[in-house]
Amino acid sequence: MRAILVVNPKATTTTGRSRDVLVRALRSEVDLTVEYTRRRGHAVALARTAAREGVDVVVTLGGDGTVNEVVNGLMTADPAGPGAARTPADRLPALATVPGGSTNVFARAVGLPSQWPEAAGVILEGLRLRRFRTIGLGLADDRYFTFCAGFGLDAAVINRVERARRKGRVSTPGLYLRSLMNEYFLATDRRHPAISLERPGETAIPELGTVVIQNTAPWTYLGDREINPNPNASFDLGLDVMALRRMRVPGTVRAVTQILSRRSYPHGKQVLRLHDMPEFTLVSQHPEAFQLDGDYLGERNKVRFTSVTAALRVIC
Structure with missing residues (x-):
């Protein structure tokens, strides 16, 4: 399984050491690439590229803003190919969210613990068991939102x-x-x-x-x-x-x-x-x-x- 970890280095509740621990843990389950956001909107481009390259899972480490950008990148990737599934959920990479912001509303809304170590444990188990849920999104003009x-x-x-x-x-x-x-x-x-x-x-x-x-x-x-x-x-x-x-x-x-x-x-x-x-x-x-x-x-x-x-x- 191929995965990309999109990290907001300015996430308020994580450190360099905690990021290293998460990367090692994820690499025990998936073939992982790590990317750091450098500016506002960068996560959109990273997620869009990952979807077009056929990555299986996009993992975020950051707050709700990082999640929103990744979701918009995924939903606007529009992967090409014959026989593509009709619903976005069936044709796009899955999303996994490790909470690293100050509020983390989306992560908590999908049932994850509010602290990143416990949430990471749940996600690692979900990756092993291929456990996921399908969710709907909101669309405001041309921008998606999660909660x-x-x-x-x-x-x-x-x-x-x-x-x-x-x-x-x-x-x-x-x-x-x-x-x-x-x-x-x-x-x-x-x-x-x-x-x-x-x-x-x-x-x-x-x-x-x-x-x-x-x-x-x-x-x-x-x-x-x-x-x-x-x-x-x-x-x-x-x-x-x-x-x-x-x-x-x-x-x-x-x-x-x-x-x-x-x-x-x-x-x-x-x-x-x-x-x-x-x-x-x-x-x-x-x-x-x-x-x-x-x-x-x-x-x-x-x-x-x-x-x-x-x-x-x-x-x-």
Whole structure:
């Protein structure tokens, strides 16, 4: 079995020694090539080349951003050849994810331990037993995502956090909560919700203040606490949506409290929830912050979302 290990050398929870241990362990199971990412987007090219060269497994060591890039490289590789299988999962290399970032939502969502040594042990056993599951992905315009997307407030919060981290701040639950409060009270236009959700053959749903899209549950973590606006979201179904119709303080505080409580899902007049959606489009009257898998991608006026079934095999 041929495999490539795509390493983000800036991964926050691994060291050079731990990477060496992982490489030796993987080489006991597979014919392994190791590649280090050198810039943003490099993992996309590495995964795309691996798929076109017929590699059997692509292993990532990094955070959710590294996973997202590798997934996009695999899904856009489009291997040629007669008799190719119809579904991407059957024609593309399998994916294995060793968590090395600060949150590792995707790895935990597929059932892996949050710490890399334990997760690596599960993956090694999965390689020996040829054990995998097939998952669906989300597609936002021309970019794939594994677990979540955001249009509006949550993406703007991620942008604030990324700016703070570039200045040397450590990513902590407190940093996210402070960024949320600052963005909501100081930067959000709460009186004029500008987003509409459009579905084929349906009446548009207007005046949405912010929208969260999930391809699985949970949406993210604050430390070890799951944050789960759409607890029924699943890799095996379409996309789930939670939106706040307006951003008034009482309703927003109530929705956030419900999300954090873990005793109930967000509900009420201010909350819109849609389950197992095959496709929809978000349109805004002015540019909105946009994120995929926790990676801020700038501002957009319009994004089309599609559920892609049977997209990838994941070693777990």
